[in-house]
Amino acid sequence: MPFTAPTAEQRFALDHVVRLGELAATERYAAASDDVIDAVLEGAGQFAAGEWAPLARAGDTVGAKWTPEGVVMPAGYPEAYRAFVEGGWGTIGAPEAFGGQGLPFAIQTAVLETLGTANMGFALCPILTVGAIEALTHHGSPEQQVAYLPRLTTGEWTGTMNLTEPQAGSDVGALKSMATPRGDGSWSIKGTKIFISFGDHDMADNIVHLVLARTADAPAGTRGISLFLVPKFRLDAEGNPGAFNDVRVVSIEHKMGLHASPTCVLSFGDNDDCIGHLIGAEHGGMRAMFTMMNNARLNVGLQGVQVAEAATQKAVDYARERIQGTRDGQPTAIIEHPDVRRMLMRMKAQTLAARALVYYAAGQVDRAGLGDAAAKDRLEMVTPLAKAHATDLGNEVASLGVQIHGGMGFIEETGAAQYFREARITPIYEGTNGIQAADLVGRKLALSNGAAFAALIADIRAEAQDAGLIALVDACERVGRRLQTADADDRLAASYPFLNMLSIATAGWLVERLARESADDAPGETRRAIAAFYLDQVLPEAMGQVAAAEADATGLYRLSADAF
Template sequence: MPFTPITAEQRFVLDHVVRVRELAATERFAAASDDVIDAVLEGVGAFAAGEWAPLLRAGDTVGARWTPEGVRMPDGYAEAYHDYVDGGWGTIGVPEAHGGQGLPFAIQTAVLDTLGTANMAFALCPTLTVGAIEALAHHGSAEQQRLYLPHLATGAWTGTMNLTEPQAGSDVGALRTTATPLGDGTWRIKGTKIFISFGDHDMAENIVHLVLARTPDAPVGTKGISLFLVPKFRLDEDGRPGAANDVRVVSIEHKMGLHASPTCVLSFGDHDDCVGELIGPEHGGMRAMFTMMNNARLNVGLQGVQAAEAATQAAVAYALERVQSARAGGTSRDAVRIVEHPDVRRMLMRMKAQTQAARALVYYAAGQVDRAGSGDARARGRLELVTPLAKAHGTDLGNEVASLGIQVHGGMGYIEETGAAQFFRDVRITSIYEGTNGIQAADLVGRKLALGREASGGGVFAELIADMRDEAQDARLIALIDACEATGQALADASTDDRLAASYPFLTMVSVATCGWLMERQGRAATDDAPFMRMKRACVRFYLEQIVPEALGLVAAAQAPADVLYAVEAELFAE
C-alpha cells in the first residue's frame, strides 16, 4: 500500500493547534527549535517509509507466531526495530535525566503518528513502552529509574501493561494475581494475564512487564491493588538481562487484525520463581497504573488517526488511477477516474476532513500533556477533560474512515489483496481496548463534567466552552457549542441512568465541537494559495458545513431519558 509522510500536515497542526512555539519558549523545551522539529518530522518520515511501511503486508499475512521458546516476529521486523532503536526514535519525548532528548510529548506524538501510519501494528510496541516510561518516571524508585528507564527510553527494552485477567476485564478490582513478600524487598508474583499486547517478542533484549497484583490481606476491590515491575529476564549485578524470570507465554490470540502485534496470555510464576518489585506504595497500584493508562488512551486515539491517514492515502491513490464510467454531470461520455464522481469526492473529502479533525484533537491533548507537566494547573484539568474525547472520538473516526476506504475501493476493497480491508481490521480493536469508548463516555459525564466546579465555579467543562466560544466564528459551530453547554448543564442534574444513557451522543457532540474549534482555527491560518493550504481550507469548510450539523442532530439523543432502554425486560432482547 502507498505511504507518504505527512510532514506538512503535522507541522501545521503543531504550529496552530499545539502552538509548539509557546512550548519551545520555556526552559524545559528550549531544545524544540524550528529546525529540530523539522529534522525530526522529516527524519522519521524517511525512516518509516524506508523500513516500516514495506513490512506492513507481511505483518498482516504472516504475523507473529507462538513457539515453545517464545513469540517470533515476521522476517524483517527485528532488524527494522533495531534500526528504530539505533536511530534514537524512542528517546524523543523522554526527559534527558532518563536518557531521552527531552522534546515535547507532542513531538513524540507526531513521531508515533508517522510510524503508526506506516505500520500500525508494529508501532504498538513502542507506544506501550512510552506508557511504561511514564509510570516509572512518576512512581518508580530512584533505583528502578536508574536501572530501567535508560533502556526503555531507547527501546532496547520494551514495556507492557498487565491488567486484564480471564475473570476480570473492565472490572480490574476482580483480579486474582498475587504478590507475596520474599523478605528482601522483592515479591513472588503468581497469576495469569490476558490480552497483553507485545507481551513477548524477539526484537528486544528484555521486556519490562508492569503487573497489577494483590498483596496478602489487601482490601477487596481496586483499593487493594498494587503495581509491580516484573522483567522477562532478571538483571544481573551489572544491570544487564540475566536469568529468565518464570514468565511464560501460554498462547497468542488469533485476532481480526493487528496480526504483527502479538496479544499474549502470560502466566507468571508457574514454578513459583517469578520475582517482582513494588512500584510506588503498597495498594497504590491503580494510581500508578492510571498514569500509564491515561498516556495509553491518548496513544490509542492516535492509532485511530494512524489508521484513518493510511486508509485515506490508499483510497486517494486508488481513486486517482481507477477509471470507470462517465461523469454524470459532465459533457463527455468518456470514462473518467472515479475521483471525478461526486459521491467518491464526498467520501474522499469526508475521509480527509475527519482524519484532520482527529489529528487536531489528539495533538491538542498531547500539547496539554506538555503544559500540565510544566505545572500548568489549567492544562492539567483540560487534559483530564479531553482525554476521553481523544481516545473515543479518535478511534471512532479511525473506524469510520477505514470503512469508507473500503467503500471507495468498491468490490476490490473487500478483497484482501488490495490491502484496504487491513486498515479496518487493524483499527477495530481501538474502540474496545484501554477502556471501551462507552467507558470513556461514562467517564466524561460521570466525573469530568463536575471536574473543578467547586474550585472555579464553572469547572473545566465551562472553561472549554468559553475558550471555544471566544474563537468560534461559524454560526453552525457556535450553535453546536451552545448545545453542548445546555446539554452538559442538563446532564449534570440528571439521574445516573439518564446521564449514562445520554453519554455517548454527548461525547460525540463535545468531540465534534472541539474538533470544529480546532479545524476553524486552522482554516484561518491557511492563508496562502499553496496546494496544501487550499486542501486545508476545503477540509475545514466541509467539516463546518457537513459534519458539525450532524452533531447538532444528536441533541435529542443526548437529552433523552433512559426509560425507553428499560421499557422491556432484558429477556425480550432475544425476541
C-alpha cells in the same frame, strides 16, 4: 502499501493547534527549535517509509507466531526494530536524565503517528514502552529508574501493561493475581494476564512487564491493587538481563487484525520463581497504572489518526487510478464522480479533525507538565474525547476506504480491508469508548466543580465564527449542565451522544482555527476546502444527537432483558 508521511499537516497542527512556539519559549522545551522539529519530522517520515511501511503487509499476512521458546516476529521485524533503536526514535520525549531528548510529548506524538501510519501493529510496541517509561518516571523508585529507564528510553528493552485477567476485563478490581513478600524487599508474583500487547517477542533483549496484583489481606476491589515491575529476565550484578524470571507465554490470540502485534496470554510464576518489585506504595497500583493508561489512551486515540491517514492515502491513490464510467463522454477515474468525491472529502475532513483533537490533547500534556493547573484540568476533559472520538473516526474512515475500492475493497490482496480490520480494536482497548463516555459525564463534567467544562465551552465560544459551531457549543453547554445534576442512569444513557457532540464541537473549533490560520498558498487552499466541508457537512450532524443526549434512560429499559 503506499505511504507518505503527512509531515506538512503534522507541522501545521503542531504550530497552530499545539502552539508549539509557546512551549519552545520555555526553558524546559528550549531545544524544540524550528530546525530540530523539522529534522525530527522529516527524519521520522523517511525512516518509516524505508524501514516500517514495507513490512506492514507481511505483518498482517504472516504475523507474529507462538513457539515453545517464545514469540517469533515476521522476517525483517527484528532488523527494523534495531534500526528504530539505533536511530534514537524512542528517545524523543523521554527524560534527558535517562538518555532521552526531553522534547515535548506533542513532537513524540507526531513521530508515533508517522510510525503507526506506516505500520500500525508494529507501532504498538513503542507505544506501550512510552507508557511504561511514564509510569516509572512518576512512580518508580530511584533504583528502579536507574536500572530500567535508560534502556526503556532507547527501546533496547520494551515495556508492557498487565491489567486484564480472564475474569477481570473492564472490572479491574476483580483481578486475582497475587504478590507475596519474599523477605528481601522483593515479591513473588503468581497469576495469569490476558490481552497483553507485545507481551513477548524476539526483537529486544528484555521485556519489562508492569503487573497489577493483590497482596495478602488487601482491601477488596481496586483499593487493594498494587503495581509491580516484573522483567522477563532478572538483572545481573552489572544490570544486564540474566536469569529467566518465570514469565511464560501460554498462547497468542488469533485476532481480527493487528497480526504484527502479538497479543499474549502470560503466566507468571508457574514454577513459583517469578520475582517482582513494588512500584510506589502498596495498594497504590491503580494510581500508578492510570499514569500509564492515560498516556496509552491518548496514543490509542492517535491510532485512530494513523489508520484514518493510511486508509485515506490508499483510497485517494486507488480513486485516481481506477477508470470507471464516463464524464463528459470520456472514460474517467472514479475520483471525478460526485459520490466518490463525497467519501474522499469526508475521509480527509475526519482525518483532519481527529489529528487536531489528539494533538490538542498532547499539547495539554506538555503544558500540564510545566505546572499549568488549567492545562491539567483541560487534559482531563479532552482525554476521553481524544480517545473515543478519534478511534470512532478511524473506523469510519477505514470503512469508507473499503467502500471506495468497491468489490476490490472486500478482497484482502488490495490491502484496504487491513485498515478496516485493524481499526476495529481501537474503540475497545484502553477503556472502551463507552467507558470514556461514562468517564466524561461521571467525572469530567464535575471536575473543579464544573469549572473545567465551563472553561472549555468558553474557550470554544470565544474563538468560534461558524454559526453551526456556535449553535453546537450552545447545545453542548445546555446538555452538559443538565447532565451535571441528572441521576446516574440518565447521565449514562446520554453519555455517548453527548461525548460525540462535545468532541465534534472541540474538533470543529480546532478545524476552524486551522483554516483561518492557513496561508494563501496551495496547501492552505486545500486545508480550507477540507475544513469548509467539515464545518458545512460533518459538524451539523452533531445537532442530530441532541435529542438522544437530552432523553432520559426510560427508553432504554422499555424492554426487559428477557425480551431481547
